[in-house]
Amino acid sequence: MTNAPEPSLDQVFQALADPTRRGLVAILVRGPASVSSLARPFDMTLSAVMQHLQVLIDSGLVRTEKVGRVRTCRIDAAGLRRAEDWLARRRTLWEHRLERLDLLLTAPSDRTGRLDMTDRSVLVSSFAVERTYPLGPEAVFAAWADPGTKARWFAGANAEHHELDFRPGGVEVTRGRSPEGRPLTFESRYHDIVPAERIVYSSALLVEQSAVTISVTTVQFRPSGGGTTLVLTEQDTYLDGHEQPEMRESGTRGWLDALGRELAATVSP
Structure with a gap:
């Protein structure tokens, strides 16, 4: 059997761009839940909630399993980790740039305006x-x-x-x-x-x-x-x-x- 391709990072962030889907994720990070219990807090039909869940499943953020007549949803940690890793790399880069800016603003300079050896x-x-x-x-x-x-x-x-x-x-x-x-x-x-x-x-x-x-x-x-x-x-x-x-x-x-x-x-x- 051919393995399905891994969802792209774009799919992950597109899935999280919707407030309803973020709400579903917020519920599921507390633990697995059935589809019916997930739908209760939302003012929409069960069918509409299922459509949002399918987007989360396609993005790799949520997986489901059916036992008997009950379908249970749970967070797929690997999907969340991909988004977290991407954000962490951006945060590290931005923090580094802020550190560089701080050095530029605070490092003493000579009369030519050049930074001294503290610019490291x-x-x-x-x-x-x-x-x-x-x-x-x-x-x-x-x-x-x-x-x-x-x-x-x-x-x-x-x-x-x-x-x-x-x-x-x-x-x-x-x-x-x-x-x-x-x-x-x-x-x-x-x-x-x-x-x-x-x-x-x-x-x-x-x-x-x-x-x-x-x-x-x-x-x-x-x-x-x-x-x-x-x-x-x-x-x-x-x-x-x-x-x-x-x-x-x-x-x-x-x-x-x-x-x-x-x-x-x-x-x-």
Whole structure:
């Protein structure tokens, strides 16, 4: 049987945009309830309440089960957690920006108006990305291990330099330039490699010669039917606001999509 696709984040927030559906969620977070008991507080027909419940079910916020003649509804914690995680990331970013603003307003300056060394900040964040590819773990792992293949999907055509020493203790270096023309270096050191199972490495993004983001990344390869589910988990320390968590996660998703295109090309007739 084919699994139903996971509801989108848009569906979750669209479901919560309606006050009646928020009221239903507020009741269900206190515990499971039958459809008839859920309908009592609302000045509408049972059929109308069922329509609202169906929206919540489709969005992944509520699930139901029928025992005998009674249908019971309960909160699906995973659906609420997705909305909570999204809001938490936005809150972290906004709080970081407020901290930066506070530094700008309160830090002493010299006669030229430049901020002194108190203009510093640290933001720690993490994210995980999952992708499923059509080839087995050995083939997906090989795309990380081979220097030529890795350069195509990871470094890309705009990179000025890419080198890969793929072994525990080995280093990978990619050099390029920002849109403003500033030199960029992304340097990784591999700490643990288990073929077709996992890769663990630490990285530093440098603008000119200054480190702006330090990260630790774990990549896991899991057999999935005839293909591979790849799970990448990254923990990041962002220094002085040069890079933001959203930018880093978006970039990672982009090169994992490029890996998918690279792998798809190898199985195309």
